[in-house]
Amino acid sequence: MKNLILITLLFVAFQGQAQSNKPIDGFLGIKFGSSAAQVTEALKAKSAVVNTGQTAESIGFSNVTLGGRKVSTLFVHFINDKAYEALFMFRPELETQSIEYYNSLVKDIDGVYGAGKPYKDFKKPYADGDGYEITAIKTGNANYETSWENGDNLAWVAILPRDERIVLRLTYRDGKLFQLYTDAKKQKNKSEF
Numbered sequence: 410m411k412n413l414i415l416i417t418l419l420f421v422a423f424q425g426q427a428q429s430n431k432p433i434d435g436f437l438g439i440k441f442g443s444s445a446a447q448v449t450e451a452l453k454a455k456s457a458v459v460n461t462g463q464t465a466e467s468i469g470f471s472n473v474t475l476g477g478r479k480v481s482t483l484f485v486h487f488i489n490d491k492a493y494e495a496l497f498m499f500r501p502e503l504e505t506q507s508i509e510y511y512n513s514l515v516k517d518i519d520g521v522y523g524a525g526k527p528y529k530d531f532k533k534p535y536a537d538g539d540g541y542e543i544t545a546i547k548t549g550n551a552n553y554e555t556s557w558e559n560g561d562n563l564a565w566v567a568i569l570p571r572d573e574r575i576v577l578r579l580t581y582r583d584g585k586l587f588q589l590y591t592d593a594k595k596q597k598n599k600s601e602f
Contacts, residue, residue, distance in 0.1 A: 430523040433559040433581065436495040437475065441562070441583035443492045448485050457483070465490070473497075476517050481576065488593060493586030497579040507575045508542060508553070511568050514577060515555045522564065525555040546575055561585050 435441050439451050445468060449459060452470050460469035466487055473480040475497055486494040501510040519525055530552040531537055535545035545551035547570045556565035561584025569576050 431521050433522060433557060433562040433564050434583075435492075436497075436581040437473075439492065439495075441492055441581075441586060444490045445485075445487055445492075448492050452483075475579070476514075478514070486590070488586055488590040491586055493583045493590055495581045499577040499579070500574065501577070504543060504575050507546070507568055507577070511553055511566065511577055514566055514579065518555075518557065518564065518566065518579075522557040522559065525557045525565075528552065528554045528556070543575065546570060547573070 435443070437452070437455065439448055443451070445465070449468065452473065453459070456472055457470040458472045460471055460482070463469065468485050468487075470483040470485070471480075473483045478499060481498040481500045483498070484496040485492050486496070499510070499514070501507045515525060515527070529537055531545055532550040535541055535550045537551075542551060546553070546568050549570055553568040554565060556563060562582065563584065564579070564581045566577060566579045569578055
């Protein structure tokens with residue numbers, strides 16, 4: 410009987426923890442599936458500025474913050490006027506602090522969605538802990554990624570080399586709308602033949 414009570418209490422505690430994690434259903438309070446006009450209006454209300462060169466499939470924004478961090482650029486992608494993906498690009502002030510910045514961002518996202526799945530990979534001659542991690546990242550010889558999944562939707566953060574600098578990219582994606590995008594892209598490619 411004691412075991413049954415203990416198991417029940419553990420199950421209730423686990424359910425409470427699982428339910429406290431926020432679902433991945435959008436970004437910056439904007440739901441996936443929102444129209445370009447809705448996204449633009451919501452972001453302008455947060456002082457974001459629409460960048461030039463927007464299309465029906467993608468809009469870039471500047472003057473955006475996320476969790477107190479300045480976003481270099483935010484790109485929102487659309488399929489059939491429905492937002493399916495948001496890409497937040499961060500540029501740490503000091504390149505040498507890129508890994509600490511990444512770890513801090515991952516920790517903050519873990520606090521919202523629960524523990525993510527980390528992934529690190531190094532190509533020889535580089536190795537984790539060798540003191541050359543930044544060089545390995547800049548030369549494409551190291552990957553740092555963490556992902557969070559919620560049904561079909563996901564979020565992930567990665568450190569990437571970009572134009573001889575390091576950037577961090579945080580992506581939020583609606584899996585079903587992304588599938589519509591990939592299907593439409595395949596159809597377009599087929600029609601070109």
